[in-house]
Amino acid sequence: MAEYIRRHFEHQDDGWDPTTNPDGYIGLCVAENKLVWDLLEPRMAECRDLEHYSIGYNSMVGSMQFRAELAEFLGRTFIGRKVDPENLAVLNGAGSVLEMVFYVLCNPGDGVLVPTASYTGFWADLETRDELQIIPVHCSSEDGFKLTPELLDAALDGADRPVNVLLYTNPSNPLGVVYQPEEVEEVLAWAHSKGIHVVLDEIYALSVFGETQFTSGAKLRPDMGDLLHIVWAFSKDFGMSGLRAGVLFTENERVLQAVDTLAYWAAVSGDTQSLLMQLLADEDWVDRYLAENKRRLATAYRRVTEVLDAHGVRYIPAEAAFFFLVDVRPLMDDNTWDAEHRLWDRLVTDLRLNLTPGAACPQRRTRFHEARVQLRANRRCRRGRQAVGQVCGIATDLAGSRDVPGYATDRRRQVVVVANQNPLILSGWRRSTEGWNIFSASPCWSLRARPTKRCRNLHGQYQRVISTGSPHTRMSTVVG
Numbered sequence: 001m002a003e004y005i006r007r008h009f010e011h012q013d014d015g016w017d018p019t020t021n022p023d024g025y026i027g028l029c030v031a032e033n034k035l036v037w038d039l040l041e042p043r044m045a046e047c048r049d050l051e052h053y054s055i056g057y058n059s060m061v062g063s064m065q066f067r068a069e070l071a072e073f074l075g076r077t078f079i080g081r082k083v084d085p086e087n088l089a090v091l092n093g094a095g096s097v098l099e100m101v102f103y104v105l106c107n108p109g110d111g112v113l114v115p116t117a118s119y120t121g122f123w124a125d126l127e128t129r130d131e132l133q134i135i136p137v138h139c140s141s142e143d144g145f146k147l148t149p150e151l152l153d154a155a156l157d158g159a160d161r162p163v164n165v166l167l168y169t170n171p172s173n174p175l176g177v178v179y180q181p182e183e184v185e186e187v188l189a190w191a192h193s194k195g196i197h198v199v200l201d202e203i204y205a206l207s208v209f210g211e212t213q214f215t216s217g218a219k220l221r222p223d224m225g226d227l228l229h230i231v232w233a234f235s236k237d238f239g240m241s242g243l244r245a246g247v248l249f250t251e252n253e254r255v256l257q258a259v260d261t262l263a264y265w266a267a268v269s270g271d272t273q274s275l276l277m278q279l280l281a282d283e284d285w286v287d288r289y290l291a292e293n294k295r296r297l298a299t300a301y302r303r304v305t306e307v308l309d310a311h312g313v314r315y316i317p318a319e320a321a322f323f324f325l326v327d328v329r330p331l332m333d334d335n336t337w338d339a340e341h342r343l344w345d346r347l348v349t350d351l352r353l354n355l356t357p358g359a360a361c362p363q364r365r366t367r368f369h370e371a372r373v374q375l376r377a378n379r380r381c382r383r384g385r386q387a388v389g390q391v392c393g394i395a396t397d398l399a400g401s402r403d404v405p406g407y408a409t410d411r412r413r414q415v416v417v418v419a420n421q422n423p424l425i426l427s428g429w430r431r432s433t434e435g436w437n438i439f440s441a442s443p444c445w446s447l448r449a450r451p452t453k454r455c456r457n458l459h460g461q462y463q464r465v466i467s468t469g470s471p472h473t474r475m476s477t478v479v480g
């Protein structure tokens with residue numbers, strides 16, 4: 001767990017209160033909406049009529065009653081067009097939705113494009129159980145972190161592994177910026193032209209308090225096709241991060257089928273679904289709540305920025321969500337991440353104020369950041385080299401000879417081999433003067449590999465070889 005989060009949980013029971021605890025702790029490092037509890041509490045208390053069906057087994061992606069209400073709500077509010085409840089899957093939080101959707105779209109070892117500055121949680125969501133590697137698309141603070149096709153091309157061209165998906169967040173975390181429809185359109189068009197999936201995280205869609213109108217990707221693409229997937233949750237716009245209810249909206253039948261199969265391990269309780277369903281059904285209340293939430297967010301933003309302006313602290317203006325980037329460099333004793341950490345530590349220890357450090361939001365690399373990235377790469381390489389060492393003979397054989405039985409060259413240039421019973425994905429190799437070098441490999445324990453043919457390695461021994469066949473091995477495994 002990151003240090004700033006650990007410190008937050010240590011101190012949160014000693015929270016600041018103007019009268020009872022004026023020296024208390026102020027945690028500004030977690031994206032939670034604390035402005036609306038007085039609106040939620042009385043209305044939620046009225047939603048406790050449980051129907052009998054709510055406490056029994058039901059569809060693990062959400063009961064049809066709940067998804068129908070949710071489809072109505074999403075269509076009416078930020079999606080801006082009709083939503084078919086069959087195209088929705090509800091899981092316990094946006095984090096679970098992301099983890100699962102990436103599980104089915106990618107294979108272990110694949111890369112995922114993520115524009116920076118980025119929400120730091122994506123690293124845990126994608127790299128832990130899914131075994132993916134985020135390939136940052138470095139955007140620059142000079143132009144407000146604008147994402148362009150040129151930057152996307154550069155990140156894709158520089159990728160050392162297959163890339164199948166782009167994860168794009170609008171409104172952005174941690175910038176609180178709302179992208180214009182033309183910008184979103186440009187990104188969608190780029191991905192479409194490359195056959196790359198876009199997972200569009202729209203979790204802050206209804207927390208926009210500025211002038212720029214939010215436009216959902218689903219509105220820009222009334223026919224979403226197989227490559228566009230939208231993620232939303234109750235965690236932010238409804239201030240209900242502890243209830244754990246996130247939504248996937250996709251028209252890709254195979255993704256829906258795979259998520260449906262896996263949802264048993266990430267389902268939302270029937271009790272929570274019942275509560276949310278009753279809440280959404282009260283359209284008047286929902287509309288009043290959403291309008292008041294925006295008004296309060298705008299007021300809070302204005303108050304904070306007025307203080308920053310008065311003290312000449314620079315920041316990137318925001319129009320949505322509960323955070324924005326503040327430039328604390330003038331307050332640091334050196335222009336390094338170490339100095340930023342020292343400042344952060346002083347704020348928490350002396351003032352009991354916890355801000356999310358910039359180092360936690362992967363963004364354009366400084367020398368220090370580059371050093372960290374390098375270290376990780378080296379560690380990976382060492383493990384990779386050890387693993388590759390076991391199978392190098394086979395891989396060289398596979399990569400070097402086109403007619404080895406079972407050698408798969410799909411458009412992702414991916415081969416799986418089994419060495420000592422361990423399936424290993426070789427995701428990149430290159431010919432050099434010494435022969436073929438493997439530069440990327442990862443174990444794929446989760447792949448229920450089906451050995452196809454036998455082939456001979458360089459030492460003349462027969463080995464079992466698995467062809468990944470389809471570009472969506474995991475999805476194929478799940479869907480069957």
Ligand SMILES: Cc1ncc(COP(=O)(O)O)c(C=O)c1O
Pocket residue numbers: 031092093094095096119121169173201203233234235241245246
């Ligand atoms: C952009 C973004 N996506 C996903 C999440 C995770 O949301 P949840 O709590 O619903 O899992 C967060 C939480 O901060 C977020 O900011």
